[in-house]
Amino acid sequence: MKPSTSSVNGFYSFLSHGLDDLERCFSVQPFMSVQFLQRAMALLRSLHSHLTHLVHKLHLPVGDKWLDEYMDESSRLWEASLVLKLGLSGIESYCIAAADVVASLDSLQRSPPHLARQVMRALSSSRREAAGLEEENRALVENRVRPLALQLDERVLSMESKLHGFNGFRGVLYAMRNVSSYILIIVLWGSVSYWPDPGSGDNVTAAEGMLFCGSGFMVSLATLRQKLVGEIGGMGVRPGILMHEFRQARIAMEELREKMELAGGPMGCFELDGGGGGEARERLKGWVVLLRSGTENLVGQVDDFFDEIAEGRKKLLDLCSHR
Template sequence: MAQNLMMTMGFLEAVLSTLRSAHAQLAALAQKLRLPAGDKWLDEYMDESARLWKACQVMKAGLSSMENYCSAAADLASLLADPAQLSRLQIKRAISDCQMEMRFLDGRNRRLAETRLQTLCLNFDENHLLSSGSKLNEYSGFRGVLYAMRNVSTSLLVILLSGLVYCWPESSFSLRFHKEGSILGSGFMLSAATLHQRVINQLDSQPGILVYELQKVKLSTDELKMETARGRLEVESYNNKFGNLKSSFGDLQCGVESMIVQLDDFFDEIVEVREKLTDMCAHM
């Protein structure tokens, strides 16, 4: 499932990088245009950056749950490194504990999604998109760019939150395409919307966390469990499957750590831009 969707940590990192780039370009445009102080454009930018901040907080919470899982599962996996020192019952129990930790992770992220995602306004802003052209051209066109980038960001956020936190395919956030002539007719907007729609349309029927590395851990754990369920434990086969499990844990932990670093950098960028724009307006 996740591999076909390219919902690897590397893919999700690229999506987050695109989100950061879009925000940086919007901030650079605001500074370049030298927009009037004390006007609505600043409030509108602050609202959008606050939305990005909240969404990234949810992502980081989901990643923190994965990080906690990696730590707990790694401790359990260390017990399995030398099967000769353990009874078959102890091996099975350690594997079951690892699977239980996975269920805890799934439950934590599901509850996180249930309580936080609906507060993030992850739908296209139809009212603004259908506004008159003159309104979108206000502030030297900055308002139109802000609304366009808001919807690009929405598309990217949905992909990230579906991958890193939790996704219900049957109730996924919908994209609403407007009639010809709307701002969604631009190639950039359509590309972002199409990317989101292709991801959502291909989701598996089962809800969950759509990270490929996490699916690898699940598969490797199941394979190791089946190996220990055999009448006779084949050491070479066991070691091979345990090696796959250990490698899967490593890939997941590396990806989680890299995403957390990038999110922390994004938090710093948002704070810096908000301070710069506020200071710029204060000295006009």
């Protein structure tokens, strides 16, 4: 087996294992948990790193079309990550509004009489922040995400002869484009807004006919995709931001507001905890902490990914200029 063939097959194997691990993570954690989204982002970064390292092993011709194709793909990753960063910044703003509610509730316990209205204002502000965020993000998807054409290219059989080009790099880039597209779709669904699955084949059987170069990555991808689409279909509500912690924080916020309304306001809700306000308050505080820390972690991952894309582009340009 040629060294280039071994390296390419190793990339496909790494790709399949990464998707299988992500699917297992999905199966054992709450749907669209921030930990799952972090794992997806980590896989995307790792795949991009492996792709740039692979170029060094394939001895590709200097200044050929492969470099243009890589640059186009990395530009697409950059643009999608910019949208992701915008969506996450919106969740960070919501976390600030939710933290204000928590702070108002804590203050209410110490100096109740004159702070009741402050609690209600903070609750109203948080509700407006969440509603406005989801509306803005739907527009963000329409205007910034859809033009990027993040979708799966399932025409493998008709393209197979072309995928061996550039010592197999074109096939690797094809695989990377498919997998990175769906990983970005997943993270954007969780952090920005859901839109209908842009692919056409939602079953594993269809993917089994799309294998090439001995790779099973399409089957692994189809398995993950099938589970995600099935879970979303069973939600029974119009999806927006799918992140588990965001949805739970909103639910906890609404539960607290309803208890206050039934009790005649914050004072009635928290008087001797007769209205169940204490439990609702602690539930909200817990979800806000998880949401805030998880979002900060995701933002850090996206920032690191920007650096890695820029570094990868520079390395390949330098590689070509010094050969």
